[in-house]
Amino acid sequence: PPDVDELGRATWTLVHAVAARYPDAPTATQKIQARRFFDALGDLYPCERCRVDFRADIDAHPPALASRAALSRWACERHNEVNRKLGKPEMSCALKDLDERWRKATTH
Template sequence: MSNEKPCRACTDFRTWAKRQKEAYDSEKEAQKKQNQTLISNNGTRDNCPLDKDELGSKSWAFLHTMAAYYPDKPSEEQKADMNNFFHIFSKFYPCNICAKDLQEQLKYSPPETDSQEKLSQWLCKLHNEVNTKLGKPEFDCKLVNQRWRDGWLDGSCD
C-alpha cells in the first residue's frame, strides 16, 4: 500500500473503506507505541505536567542558559528588556510561593544587566539564595560559564 491518501473517487467503496480502516488502525497502533515509550521506569508517564521541583529545575536551566548567552556588551534596550523580563517572569511564574519570593528578591537585588558576566553572576547568587532557603547545596559561581555555556574543562560535555 502506498503512503498516498486514498482517493475515494478513484477507488471502489469497499477498497477505499478498507484502506481507511488500515490507516486508522496503523495510526492507533503508532499512538499506542508512542504512549508506551513515554512511561518511565517507575511506571509514570514522562509527559505529565511538571511538579514544583521539575518546574524549578527546568526554569533555572532556562534562566541560566539565557544569561550565559546574554551579550557581553548589551545595548540599553537589551538591558531594559532583560530587567523587564525578570520582573514579568516573577509575575507569571506558575508556583505562587516561588513567584512571590522572586518578586521580593528583585526588590532588594534587581537584575544586573550590564554584561553577560554580571547577569550570570547575579543569577547564580539569586539561585544560591533559593538553594539555601530550600536546604540545598550552593553552586560555585566561578563555574557558571562552564556549567551553562562552555562546558566543563575536563571535556565531558564534548
C-alpha cells in the same frame, strides 16, 4: 502538569542559559528586555510561594544588566538564595564554573 521541582529545573536551565548568552556589552534595548524577562518571571512563575519570594529577592537585588558576567553572577546568586531557602547546597558563582555548566551546552 510539571511538579514544582521539574518546573524549577527547567526554569533555572532557561535562566542560566539566557544569562550565559547575554551580551558582554548590551545595548540599552537589550538591558530593558532582560529586565522585563526577569520581572515577568516574578509575576508569572506558576508557583505562588516561589514567585512571591523571588519577587521580593529581585526587588532587593535588581538584575545586574551591565554585562553577561554581571548577569550570570546575579542569576547564580538568586539561585543560591532559593538553594538556601530549601536547604540545598550553594554553587560557586565564579564565571568559569557557570560557563562550564551553562554556556558550553548552549549554542548560538
